[in-house]
Amino acid sequence: MTLRDLSEGLRELAADAQPVDLHDRAIRTSRRLRARRAAAVMTGSLALVLVLVIGVSLSWHRTSPGTGMDAAERAVVDATDSASAYDDGTEPLQVLARVGYYVAQGGSPDSYTVYSWAPGSDPRPELSGETTFAESVAISPDGRYAAYYTEDRMAVADLSGFDPANADDVVYQAEGPGDSCLAPTWTQDSSAVVMYPRDADTSTMVELSGGEPAEAELFRPDGCDAQVFTYGKDIATFAFAYMDTDGNVSWEDAGDGTPLTAARTYPADDLGFLPGRLAGASGDGDLVCLSETVDVEALPARPSCGALATPKGLVTAALPVDGTLTGATFLNGMFGPGSEASSSGPDEGGEIAMSFTQDVMLRVRTSDDGVVVAQASYTVEEGASEKFGDATVVDFELVAQTFPEPPALADAYLLAFAP
Amino acid sequence: MSAPAGDFDEFVRAYTPTLLRTAYLLTGDQHHAEDLVQSALARAHRSWHRIDDSPFGYVRRTMYHLQVATWRRRRIREWLGTTTTEPIPEPDVATAADIRLTLQKALAQLTDKQRAVVVLRFYEDRSVEDTAAVLRCSTGTVKSQTAKALGKLRQLMPSMAGLLEGRL
Numbered sequence: 001m002t003l004r005d006l007s008e009g010l011r012e013l014a015a016d017a018q019p020v021d022l023h024d025r026a027i028r029t030s031r032r033l034r035a036r037r038a039a040a041v042m043t044g045s046l047a048l049v050l051v052l053v054i055g056v057s058l059s060w061h062r063t064s065p066g067t068g069m070d071a072a073e074r075a076v077v078d079a080t081d082s083a084s085a086y087d088d089g090t091e092p093l094q095v096l097a098r099v100g101y102y103v104a105q106g107g108s109p110d111s112y113t114v115y116s117w118a119p120g121s122d123p124r125p126e127l128s129g130e131t132t133f134a135e136s137v138a139i140s141p142d143g144r145y146a147a148y149y150t151e152d153r154m155a156v157a158d159l160s161g162f163d164p165a166n167a168d169d170v171v172y173q174a175e176g177p178g179d180s181c182l183a184p185t186w187t188q189d190s191s192a193v194v195m196y197p198r199d200a201d202t203s204t205m206v207e208l209s210g211g212e213p214a215e216a217e218l219f220r221p222d223g224c225d226a227q228v229f230t231y232g233k234d235i236a237t238f239a240f241a242y243m244d245t246d247g248n249v250s251w252e253d254a255g256d257g258t259p260l261t262a263a264r265t266y267p268a269d270d271l272g273f274l275p276g277r278l279a280g281a282s283g284d285g286d287l288v289c290l291s292e293t294v295d296v297e298a299l300p301a302r303p304s305c306g307a308l309a310t311p312k313g314l315v316t317a318a319l320p321v322d323g324t325l326t327g328a329t330f331l332n333g334m335f336g337p338g339s340e341a342s343s344s345g346p347d348e349g350g351e352i353a354m355s356f357t358q359d360v361m362l363r364v365r366t367s368d369d370g371v372v373v374a375q376a377s378y379t380v381e382e383g384a385s386e387k388f389g390d391a392t393v394v395d396f397e398l399v400a401q402t403f404p405e406p407p408a409l410a411d412a413y414l415l416a417f418a419p
Numbered sequence: 420m421s422a423p424a425g426d427f428d429e430f431v432r433a434y435t436p437t438l439l440r441t442a443y444l445l446t447g448d449q450h451h452a453e454d455l456v457q458s459a460l461a462r463a464h465r466s467w468h469r470i471d472d473s474p475f476g477y478v479r480r481t482m483y484h485l486q487v488a489t490w491r492r493r494r495i496r497e498w499l500g501t502t503t504t505e506p507i508p509e510p511d512v513a514t515a516a517d518i519r520l521t522l523q524k525a526l527a528q529l530t531d532k533q534r535a536v537v538v539l540r541f542y543e544d545r546s547v548e549d550t551a552a553v554l555r556c557s558t559g560t561v562k563s564q565t566a567k568a569l570g571k572l573r574q575l576m577p578s579m580a581g582l583l584e585g586r587l
Contacts, residue, residue: 003541006572009522010444010542016519017443019436020453023428026460 114139114146116159126159136183140190145171145208147186147193149178154195156184156206156213172206172213187238194218194238194254203254205238218254427467430474431460438478444538445486447527458485483535483553525575533568536561 112134114126127146129137137148139159147156155173178184179196182203186193191209202217218238238254251260435456442452459482463474470477526534532554539550540561547565551558 006522006537007541007544009518010538013519013522013526014440014444014542016449017436017439017452018449019439021432022435022439022453022457022460023431025453025457026431026464029457029461030464 127157136178138184138186140186142190144190147184147195151177154178156193156208171208174204196220219257427464434475438482441538442482444542445534447523455482455486480553486531486535521576525572528575529568529571533564536564537568540565
């Protein structure tokens, strides 16, 4: 049998399908999905209220999604906002620093290990798992926890002194696998994580800061396209960003699906990116990554970031930029062979030196033009006199790190930097 | 330009047979194929006002995503039962019906992603790049999954020994 025979065989086999009118069934399913979503929103709202009542430290927040407050009162990622307009006083700049986490393949094709690494030290293995684990593992911003899926459960491990033989280090687990296309997402303060059961219409929020982990259900957009971010620090500000297959990007509150800002349409096909799925979102949702495919066999479920978008528009801005740079942040990206980066923080001389071959985005902020983004290979010296394109650098908050070079690093996936 | 909501009925009537044929190959079962198409149509119905230009493309992609990414394993595994790598008995003088049956059994032994790749590449005659775009994976993954799928089919159906001699 040849490939042509195979094609003909498939066509003959497909012809065995009996035509059926599915119109009414589809409509009923659609309505049922809508009803379940509404119920989930109510459940999530109640859970959030309970969380508030039992005293989780949300007192510094004016409002909470899902508690009936008017959307206009909430902190929003608004096209007209300046970059520091969030109501809780937090800066939208996601702080990443010092310790890098990455996944590298090792031993066998289905064996992966999460390593942490800091300059001047050897990489430290944190925990290991199979492909499903590697495709999902997400390190909390403070570096304390790792949330991940396996083939039959979702779990959160405490990495502080993690011992694989000690079941107590797994601080949360739920039966049933997670959705392979939606990795867990942490709040910026590491107090909660959102995970996605594979066969559910809702997402599961796990709150970790109040002793025993507490679960709550949240709204979940259709499909597997959502990226989760927090527009404040904690569980009260979870939100989703997602792109549909026609390139429409929406930012929605996770509590009730209320749009946080107007949807934007990006002609992803024309730009050479994949519509239908975002590759990632910054922790505050201010930037989302459009997807492009890369030949990274080891971890195929995570597309790389090809361009960035914000509620303000597409920002594949190349340097030089106008204005004064006031901050810089790396977003997670795929490191390919040949990528390297080195740096030292402001307290170490203030140099950022980078040379990336692909998919690493530097996020910079100017004093007069909000956030801009560049994919770049350049050196920046800290200090008011340093020129960065046409702009003057007055400060930067963040740096990249040089990775060590274990044998399998070419297939490593950068997970996060933590303080 | 958004698709008019009223066109949903017409769209379902026009495209359901085509979608069912693809879903039948993806699931190997009439009822599961109906469920898959129904789920994809339901999601299209919910998002109908946001679907521009090509509702068929949207539903088709949704169907693949549901099958491969989110909805898939439990039902398929229920239907497949235990997988095997033992060759499937093939009749000495195969009729078209025999070939279909043997092929159906062999497809059932593939993983969801392998089956999806086979359907996209050799039923829909999509390129590696198009297949990667639909499945949201790399072209390298498509190639490796294709090779694995054809290798498994060849193992299961010795008469398919020539499969790997062609394009990947």
